[in-house]
Amino acid sequence: MRENVRAQLRVLVKRILRKHGYPPDKAEKATQTVLEQAEVLSEGWAAV
Numbered sequence: 001m002r003e004n005v006r007a008q009l010r011v012l013v014k015r016i017l018r019k020h021g022y023p024p025d026k027a028e029k030a031t032q033t034v035l036e037q038a039e040v041l042s043e044g045w046a047a048v
Contacts, residue, residue, distance in 0.1 A: 009034070009035060010035065013030070013031045014027060017030060017031070
């Protein structure tokens with residue numbers, strides 16, 4: 001289940017970056033950063 005969620009988030013983030021003209025060569029690093037932030041946030045939600 002987690003891989004499916006990561007894949008969906010990755011697609012959404014890349015789509016948003018492309019829509020707003022983010023440089024394609026930096027998009028992969030930005031996507032990784034967003035996924036890492038989402039994981040940290042989701043750990044906090046699970047603890048509540």
